[in-house]
Amino acid sequence: MAGRLTRRWSPSLLQVLRFPVVQLHMSRTAMRASEKDFENARNQLKLLTKDPGNEVKLKLYALYKQATEGPCNTPKPSMLDFINKAKWDAWNALGSLPKETARQNYVDLVSSLSPSSESSSQVKPAAANEKQPGSENIIVTSQDGITKIMFNRPSKKNAITTSMYKEIIHALKAASTDNSAITVFTGNGDYYSSGNDLTNFTDVSPNSIEETAKNASILLREFVDAFIDFPKPLVAVINGPAVGIVVTLLGLFDAVYASDKATFHTPFSELGQSPEGCASYTFPKIMGPAKAAEMLIFGKKLTAGEACAQGLVTEVFPESTFQKEVWTRLKTYAKLPTNSLRISKELIRSNEKEKLHAVNAEECTVLQGRWLSEECMNALMNFMSRKSKL
Numbered sequence: 111m112a113g114r115l116t117r118r119w120s121p122s123l124l125q126v127l128r129f130p131v132v133q134l135h136m137s138r139t140a141m142r143a144s145e146k147d148f149e150n151a152r153n154q155l156k157l158l159t160k161d162p163g164n165e166v167k168l169k170l171y172a173l174y175k176q177a178t179e180g181p182c183n184t185p186k187p188s189m190l191d192f193i194n195k196a197k198w199d200a201w202n203a204l205g206s207l208p209k210e211t212a213r214q215n216y217v218d219l220v221s222s223l224s225p226s227s228e229s230s231s232q233v234k235p236a237a238a239n240e241k242q243p244g245s246e247n248i249i250v251t252s253q254d255g256i257t258k259i260m261f262n263r264p265s266k267k268n269a270i271t272t273s274m275y276k277e278i279i280h281a282l283k284a285a286s287t288d289n290s291a292i293t294v295f296t297g298n299g300d301y302y303s304s305g306n307d308l309t310n311f312t313d314v315s316p317n318s319i320e321e322t323a324k325n326a327s328i329l330l331r332e333f334v335d336a337f338i339d340f341p342k343p344l345v346a347v348i349n350g351p352a353v354g355i356v357v358t359l360l361g362l363f364d365a366v367y368a369s370d371k372a373t374f375h376t377p378f379s380e381l382g383q384s385p386e387g388c389a390s391y392t393f394p395k396i397m398g399p400a401k402a403a404e405m406l407i408f409g410k411k412l413t414a415g416e417a418c419a420q421g422l423v424t425e426v427f428p429e430s431t432f433q434k435e436v437w438t439r440l441k442t443y444a445k446l447p448t449n450s451l452r453i454s455k456e457l458i459r460s461n462e463k464e465k466l467h468a469v470n471a472e473e474c475t476v477l478q479g480r481w482l483s484e485e486c487m488n489a490l491m492n493f494m495s496r497k498s499k500l
């Protein structure tokens with residue numbers, strides 16, 4: 111690939127090396143619901159002609175309370191006070207979900223209920239004045255209590271483009287309030303994902319290098335935040351090799367099932383970059399500092415068996431039975447009581463959330479500097495001009 115990239119990019123190679131960041135046009139606020147959106151959603155709700163059912167009504171109640179009052183702060187009603195107990199449980203299950211996320215989820219949920227909207231298992235269309243990102247590179251489906259988010263660029267080893275980052279943020283927000291019990295990431299084709307699409311680093315205007323690095327850092331932070339805050343069990347079905355950011359994120363997943371043909375590789379130093387996805391914190395906790403350093407600093411590639419021995423992977427399956435065994439198991443898990451699943455996840459993860467957000471912010475700031483560094487530029491040049499691959 112390196113040779114091919116060099117040939118294709120050679121006219122702009124110098125520019126790429128001087129400006130190794132992509133232009134981003136999305137502002138951080140674009141993904142956040144405003145007070146006005148929230149108010150509109152409340153009004154839209156009153157116009158609904160069809161009863162959305164108790165489960166959805168409870169979700170709406172909980173999100174509304176979380177968005178307006180923050181985490182549940184009232185005494186638990188008695189067991190016999192069924193209605194108020196159900197409402198309290200729904201609100202309490204949102205744990206420390208930030209107010210603005212609750213507001214966004216409320217708006218998304220109401221929008222999914224309006225007659226003109228798509229089903230909650232689809233990536234929702236963008237607002238009329240917002241360019242809708244192409245959705246074929248991420249396929250979102252919902253079935254058997256499982257929302258599946260699939261990387262779908264097999265011809266490019268499922269490398270993640272800028273628009274895919276945005277689509278995934280959107281898909282996670284929708285999945286957090288849909289009817290599914292668990293959410294699963296997987297890849298189409300022979301790779302899980304080859305990580306950040308290296309062509310994200312091209313087409314940068316010379317005048318906007320610092321601003322684009324800043325915007326990239328903001329997008330990355332928002333992307334990783336969406337994983338930190340995701341309230342339901344998050345599972346990765348690793349169907350093949352995984353590289354870069356899709357590996358680091360695994361520390362934020364609740365279960366990771368891998369085919370025995372999967373590998374795990376974080377070549378950040380080779381690329382003149384540094385870890386993201388909170389791996390600088392989660393990996394040493396998961397596998398100990400020495401093994402984490404070998405992966406994150408020296409770029410050692412792990413087999414699925416090694417990653418399992420280090421605690422990054424939950425279980426490895428033979429490729430021949432991988433899909434059947436994993437999906438059978440996940441369908442069984444998805445039948446467990448939804449609120450209980452959420453609450454248990456909340457108990458396991460909530461103490462860490464504040465720390466994870468701080469780590470994410472720090473990693474993004476450091477990466478922003480890396481993208482502007484001579485080392486990153488040189489590493490990119492070396493990578494693109496050498497014949498060998500990772």
Ligand SMILES: CCCCCCCCCCC/C=C/C(=O)SCCNC(=O)CCNC(=O)[C@H](O)C(C)(C)COP(=O)(O)OP(=O)(O)OC[C@H]1O[C@@H](n2cnc3c(N)ncnc32)[C@H](O)[C@@H]1OP(=O)(O)O
Pocket residue numbers: 111112114115130131132265266267269270271272275304305306307308309310311326327329330353354355356377378381386481499500
């Ligand atoms: C500043 C940008 C802002 C964006 C928004 C925020 C971004 C945040 C970024 C956070 C930091 C992330 C870090 C990472 O993820 S680091 C990891 C990056 N990934 C790589 O370095 C992998 C590069 N790819 C390879 O080494 C090989 O392709 C690979 C070993 C994966 C497979 O080799 P193989 O021989 O089996 O296949 P090919 O090389 O022929 O690949 C087939 C085609 O796929 C294209 N391809 C594959 N991976 C990538 C990639 N990561 N980016 C772009 N394109 C990729 C490859 O070019 C081939 O395409 P063609 O058939 O058209 O030549």
